[in-house]
Amino acid sequence: MISGTVAQLVADLRAKRLSSVELTRALLARIDQAQGRFNAFVTVDVEGALAQARAADAALAQGNAPPLAGVPIAHKDVIMTAGLRTTCGSRMLANFTAPYDAHVVTGLKSAGTVLVGKTNMDEFAMGSSSETSFFGPVRNPWNTDYVPGGSSGGSAVSVAARLVPAATGTDTGGSIRQPASLSGVCGLKPTYGVCSRYGLVAFASSLDTPGMFARTAEDCGLLLNAMAGHDARDSTSLDRPREDYTRDLARPLAGLRIGMPNEYFGDGVDADVASAIEAALAQFRKLGATTVPIALPNVKLSVPVYYVIAPAEASSNLSRFDGVRYGHRAAKYTDLLDMYKRSRAEGFGAEVKRRILVGTYVLSHGYYDAYYLKAQQVRRLIADDFVRAFEACDVIMGPTAPSPAFRIGDKADDPVQMYLNDIFTVAGNLTGAPGISIPCGFDRRGLPIGLLIQGDYFAEARLLNVAHRYQQATDWHTRAPAEVTA
Amino acid sequence: MALTLADVHRIAHLARIEIDAAAAAEVHRKLEAIFALINELQAVDTTGIVPMAHAQDVHLPLREDVVTETDQHRLFQSQAPAVQDGLYLVPKVIE
Numbered sequence: 173m174i175s176g177t178v179a180q181l182v183a184d185l186r187a188k189r190l191s192s193v194e195l196t197r198a199l200l201a202r203i204d205q206a207q208g209r210f211n212a213f214v215t216v217d218v219e220g221a222l223a224q225a226r227a228a229d230a231a232l233a234q235g236n237a238p239p240l241a242g243v244p245i246a247h248k249d250v251i252m253t254a255g256l257r258t259t260c261g262s263r264m265l266a267n268f269t270a271p272y273d274a275h276v277v278t279g280l281k282s283a284g285t286v287l288v289g290k291t292n293m294d295e296f297a298m299g300s301s302s303e304t305s306f307f308g309p310v311r312n313p314w315n316t317d318y319v320p321g322g323s324s325g326g327s328a329v330s331v332a333a334r335l336v337p338a339a340t341g342t343d344t345g346g347s348i349r350q351p352a353s354l355s356g357v358c359g360l361k362p363t364y365g366v367c368s369r370y371g372l373v374a375f376a377s378s379l380d381t382p383g384m385f386a387r388t389a390e391d392c393g394l395l396l397n398a399m400a401g402h403d404a405r406d407s408t409s410l411d412r413p414r415e416d417y418t419r420d421l422a423r424p425l426a427g428l429r430i431g432m433p434n435e436y437f438g439d440g441v442d443a444d445v446a447s448a449i450e451a452a453l454a455q456f457r458k459l460g461a462t463t464v465p466i467a468l469p470n471v472k473l474s475v476p477v478y479y480v481i482a483p484a485e486a487s488s489n490l491s492r493f494d495g496v497r498y499g500h501r502a503a504k505y506t507d508l509l510d511m512y513k514r515s516r517a518e519g520f521g522a523e524v525k526r527r528i529l530v531g532t533y534v535l536s537h538g539y540y541d542a543y544y545l546k547a548q549q550v551r552r553l554i555a556d557d558f559v560r561a562f563e564a565c566d567v568i569m570g571p572t573a574p575s576p577a578f579r580i581g582d583k584a585d586d587p588v589q590m591y592l593n594d595i596f597t598v599a600g601n602l603t604g605a606p607g608i609s610i611p612c613g614f615d616r617r618g619l620p621i622g623l624l625i626q627g628d629y630f631a632e633a634r635l636l637n638v639a640h641r642y643q644q645a646t647d648w649h650t651r652a653p654a655e656v657t658a
Numbered sequence: 659m660a661l662t663l664a665d666v667h668r669i670a671h672l673a674r675i676e677i678d679a680a681a682a683a684e685v686h687r688k689l690e691a692i693f694a695l696i697n698e699l700q701a702v703d704t705t706g707i708v709p710m711a712h713a714q715d716v717h718l719p720l721r722e723d724v725v726t727e728t729d730q731h732r733l734f735q736s737q738a739p740a741v742q743d744g745l746y747l748v749p750k751v752i753e
Contacts (some may be wrong), residue, residue: 272735343679378712407718476698487673494674496746501739508749509674517676525675528687530692532673533665546699548709553702555710588691604713629714 173198174334175367175652178243178391181337187230192232192242196225196286199244203288205262205336208318209655210311214249214331215257216289223349227651231284238354240398241284242282246339248327249290251382252371253277260373261293261305262444264499264519268650275406276340276382276399283398289616291326291339295521296490297347297375300593301586304523311580313653314619316349318577318632321351321593324385328355329342332384332655338386338589344370346573346597349553349609352385355624356611358639358649359385360392361597363629364604367396368403376485377408379478379601382655387649388640389610394419412630420637421521428638429565436570436596436624448597448613448621452642459641461565466561466568470553477554480534481549481602486524493519526587528557555603567638570596572609572622596624606632611648612641616656620651661686661693 173195176184182188200218207213221244226243243570250272254277273281281287295304302310302325302399309323312318312331320329324341326349331339341348343361353358360383367382367521368548374380393638397418430453437446453463495501495515502514520528534543561568573593583590600607605628612623623642627635643649665684670677677685731744740747 215713268737271730271737316747351708365716404721408712408714408716410716449728470702473699476696479692479696480699491674495739496748497734498737499739503748508751510676511749512674513676516674520675526688526692528673528675529666529669529685530689530696532669533661534696536669536672540672542700543696546702546704549704549707549709550699552704552707552710553704586691588686588695591695602713607675614698 174202177338177388178240179387179388179395181243182204182240183605185545187300189621190265192225192228192286193222195242196221196244196288199328199336200288204562206333206335209316210313210329210333211287211292211308211336212310212326212333213246214261214292214326217256217287220256221286221288228284230314238282238284240280243284244286244287244288244328244336245280245289246289246327246336247287247343248339249293250323251277251340252373252431253287253290258288258290258373259299259306261295261307262521262524263306263521264493265374265472266306266500266518268498272371275368275403277371277433279398279401280395282540283291285365288336291324291330293326294323295524296373296461297342297344298527300350300590301583302326302351305520306521311579312577313656314356317579318619319354319580321354321573324345325351325387328357328359331357331387332653334652336635338384340382340384343381343383343601345601345632348383348385348596349597349607349622349624350573352575352609354620356620356651357385357387358389358392358608359383359634360396360608361402361606362396362602362632363606365408366630366632367399368406368409370405373562374489376482377489378485379482381475381601388643389636390421390442390607392608393421394638412584415633417633417636420633421640423637424460425456425638425641428451428456428567429458430461430463431561431565431568432463432571433465433466433471433561433568434471435468435471437553438516438572438624442575442615444615445621449571452612453625455642455645459645465566466564468557472524473550473601474597476549477547477602478594478598479530479591480543481552482546483531485531485537486530487535490524490528495519503610512592523587540574546590547597550565551602556597558599558603561612567635568623568626572596573622576615576619576621600626605629606635608635611651613648661689
């Protein structure tokens with residue numbers, strides 16, 4: 173039951189082999205037991221979850237249940253959930269109760285899911301290790317001395333440790349795909365604009381993308397069906413015909429052209445990661461795909477571009493936290509300016525402050541052209557690389573991250589080393605195209621390795637098809653951390 | 659375009675973040691490393707390249723000019739640190 177996928181649980185719930193209350197209680201008990209070890213949750217809503225589970229069971233009994241009725245899920249704590257605490261992993265919002273639901277929350281609620289709680293994360297989604305939360309670091313269930321990746325580490329861990337079958341996340345520079353890789357689960361970042369950003373606490377608005385974690389590609393598709401769709405409340409939400417993202421899962425891979433960028437197979441990649449990726453590519457060739465070398469010459473600039481654009485947008489978005497309307501207000505101050513400064517100094521952690529300062533600098537008088545405009549121009553060069561690449565291939569594959577998980581604390585004092593973890597994922601945010609990370613092996617220490625599959629705009633159904641066929645032929649995605657299998 | 663310690667104090671003021679001398683020195687050290695990374699962009703020839711502001715080239719949508727929001731000030735102000743008579747309270751700004 174606890175290792176059931178979303179698809180299996182839906183079937184079991186409909187066949188009355190299982191009730192949602194029974195399932196929800198079992199997972200709530202697991203969450204309670206695991207919290208001390210993994211710190212994956214910030215808030216658990218026991219009563220709310222059981223009430224939703226009872227309602228799902230009633231709908232299932234009446235035969236009018238929506239598609240995901242009774243399936244327990246968790247939301248990343250940067251996603252607003254009406255009436256439930258939404259902290260962004262920050263002291264600033266430690267006591268903030270969301271006044272409304274995010275669009276993706278409404279979608280998953282309408283689909284009948286049961287919300288068990290909110291997952292821990294890097295503060296304001298700024299990080300690659302889930303160490304910067306005000307509520308303490310999240311730990312990797314494969315080895316609790318290691319980070320789970322970030323920023324959506326709590327969601328990745330909750331799925332890896334079988335605390336929920338699926339969870340939402342947000343991806344601004346790799347914050348779904350990188351923790352999926354480091355924690356050994358699937359993580360999909362859809363095309364920018366496919367899922368509404370309404371109700372996400374904004375970090376970098378031109379890059380923020382809601383998505384999800386699950387244990388199979390099929391489950392990612394089931395969740396995406398509930399999360400996608402036009403929303404007038406987000407001006408960047410795209411008005412496109414509805415899709416069933418699971419429609420192509422079974423499509424054979426014969427004739428699939430896989431692009432292998434030279435830039436993703438260089439010296440900076442850990443040897444165990446490189447051999448796991450080579451083995452995955454060999455498996456795809458067995459399934460009928462061909463591999464073609466491609467070049468993404470500007471992708472090496474994606475991290476410096478990102479660290480201009482994301483902090484610039486963050487410095488503007490986070491100016492709303494002023495200690496006046498919501499959030500932390502300092503206890504002592506002399507005047508209004510002093511109140512702003514002290515409230516923000518106390519409410520934000522070190523990494524958030526650094527990014528606000530970087531953003532403020534690059535947008536300040538005299539520096540805009542040299543930094544922000546320049547970064548937007550290089551962003552175009554990177555996007556053009558992908559346009560050219562997709563003329564020669566259908567999907568692009570490589571490692572999600574250059575190395576498996578690192579030890580907690582190892583990179584905490586070196587922001588640049590931390591940023592370089594996202595070297596393969598950031599480009600997908602700059603271009604807006606979709607990507608999925610799926611488990612494809614383990615390193616010598618038993619830590620998971622992820623394969624990044626990138627597609628052209630709106631290629632979600634194709635990406636899920638490619639990932640699904642691989643998962644039909646391999647069993648990496650079914651492996652669970654040792655202490656979970658008990 | 660080297661970032662100075664004085665710049666750190668200036669941008670901290672612009673960003674409305676209190677920072678003391680010791681913290682500023684530490685932040686300065688870390689920002690120098692971050693800008694060493696960012697400054698790799700300066701070597702790229704971007705002559706004539708149209709800046710990319712956004713992932714999708716979409717036009718800002720328009721809607722009918724009608725009221726769509728209801729008054730929820732009580733709900734929203736229930737989160738505020740200090741409120742009186744429907745107004746947010748802040749320190750006196752005019753003597």
